[in-house]
Amino acid sequence: MAEVILQNISKIYSDVDKHMGRHKAVDDISFTVYDKEFMVLVGPSGCGKSTLLRMIAGLEEISEGNLLIDGKRMNEMTPRQRDIAMVFQNYALYPHMTVYDNMAFGLKLQNFSKADIKSRVMETAQLLEIEDELYKKPKTLSGGQRQRVAIGRAIIRRPKVFLFDEPLSNLDAKLRSQMRIELQRLHREINATMIYVTHDQTEAMTLGHRIAVLNKGKLMQLDTPMNLYEHPNNKFVAGFIGSPSMNFLKGRIINETGLYFENESKQCRFSLGKDLEASLGSYVNTEVILGIRPENIFLKDDGSLSDCSLEVLAFENMGNEQLIYLSIGSQTIIVRRPQTHEIEIGDKVALSFSRKNMLFMVDSTGQVIDTTVLSNAGSGKL
Ligand code: ADP
Numbered sequence: 001m002a003e004v005i006l007q008n009i010s011k012i013y014s015d016v017d018k019h020m021g022r023h024k025a026v027d028d029i030s031f032t033v034y035d036k037e038f039m040v041l042v043g044p045s046g047c048g049k050s051t052l053l054r055m056i057a058g059l060e061e062i063s064e065g066n067l068l069i070d071g072k073r074m075n076e077m078t079p080r081q082r083d084i085a086m087v088f089q090n091y092a093l094y095p096h097m098t099v100y101d102n103m104a105f106g107l108k109l110q111n112f113s114k115a116d117i118k119s120r121v122m123e124t125a126q127l128l129e130i131e132d133e134l135y136k137k138p139k140t141l142s143g144g145q146r147q148r149v150a151i152g153r154a155i156i157r158r159p160k161v162f163l164f165d166e167p168l169s170n171l172d173a174k175l176r177s178q179m180r181i182e183l184q185r186l187h188r189e190i191n192a193t194m195i196y197v198t199h200d201q202t203e204a205m206t207l208g209h210r211i212a213v214l215n216k217g218k219l220m221q222l223d224t225p226m227n228l229y230e231h232p233n234n235k236f237v238a239g240f241i242g243s244p245s246m247n248f249l250k251g252r253i254i255n256e257t258g259l260y261f262e263n264e265s266k267q268c269r270f271s272l273g274k275d276l277e278a279s280l281g282s283y284v285n286t287e288v289i290l291g292i293r294p295e296n297i298f299l300k301d302d303g304s305l306s307d308c309s310l311e312v313l314a315f316e317n318m319g320n321e322q323l324i325y326l327s328i329g330s331q332t333i334i335v336r337r338p339q340t341h342e343i344e345i346g347d348k349v350a351l352s353f354s355r356k357n358m359l360f361m362v363d364s365t366g367q368v369i370d371t372t373v374l375s376n377a378g379s380g381k382l
């Protein structure tokens with residue numbers, strides 16, 4: 001069992017940013033990582049991911065809040081007492097030691113018998129598929145193999161909780177995606193609680209059972225990958241998750257025998273339809289942001305009524321898909337098509353926006369307006 005509970009955890013660096021007063025690198029974060037869960041913490045550089053992880057590890061003092069592992073408060077415990085292992089981006093292997101000795105080192109310090117050490121090293125090497133490298137020195141290994149040894153050093157101790165801080169950032173793109181698959185397998189086989197930090201949303205989406213999205217020290221949303229993608233709570237999450245990013249159009253809801261959305265430059269104006277009307281009625285004449293993903297905008301070439309007609313600024317043919325960049329006012333929106341079609345820069349194209357995939361946000365706060373209630377729930381009963 002290894003359940004990790006964060007209760008209102010904050011980290012305050014008071015000495016650095018004097019002009020800002022107390023700088024909260026981590027601001028009142030609470031969540032539970034379940035036993036055997038693979039939890040990912042994701043967010044842009046500087047949002048507090050490493051600080052949070054280091055507080056869980058015991059490498060950084062917790063300024064406010066409680067950290068519980070299996071129900072016990074850990075704030076004052078040393079890293080060793082917490083029974084946690086951590087793998088960093090800049091893993092430092094001992095260069096003069098073989099792979100075997102690098103992995104065995106921690107166990108030797110803990111006075112494990114030679115036979116026990118050997119069986120654990122062998123088992124771990126097998127798990128990581130580095131059996132053939134055991135008697136080599138780190139400098140003769142590839143980047144991916146070295147990272148495996150670093151992971152091996154962590155798992156050989158069989159700790160309760162594994163912490164990873166951007167462990168794949170130094171690897172090239174191909175190796176990174178290969179290691180992602182390895183890590184999934186590893187998690188299944190050793191069946192431990194893992195907390196994994198990355199700034200890369202693709203990595204987060206592929207690895208996490210659940211993902212905590214952080215920004216400026218605050219927890220923006222904690223959810224499954226699919227829920228973050230389909231039901232973001234706010235503009236930050238909507239824009240952070242997904243690549244290319246969700247399109248955002250500033251505009252207003254207007255009422256003209258039915259509700260319409262009109263964007264700032266007035267190039268787009270379209271009826272919202274019954275389902276959206278039920279939940280957007282109270283936002284008439286307020287500034288809103290329409291969010292729509294590139295794959296939920298379609299090109300119309302059948303001449304029927306479109307939502308928007310825009311000029312092509314640029315396009316990218318990827319082979320399996322096409323990205324089209326269109327200009328709207330001072331903004332650009334991206335449309336993604338599943339195949340490559342003939343298109344020219346300067347073409348005027350008619351678009352239709354998928355109503356059921358539209359997200360509306362309050363402009364001033366970025367909060368997503370709940371439009372999931374069906375029209376018959378407007379009576380106040382759910
Ligand atoms: P991330 O890992 O998400 O990139 P960090 O946790 O490293 O972010 O940093 C979060 C914030 O805390 C940043 O603004 C960073 O400058 C600040 N910070 C990190 N470590 C220290 C420290 N030892 N002293 C003062 N400020 C720090």
Ligand code: MG
Pocket residue numbers: 049050051
């Ligand atoms: Mg970091």
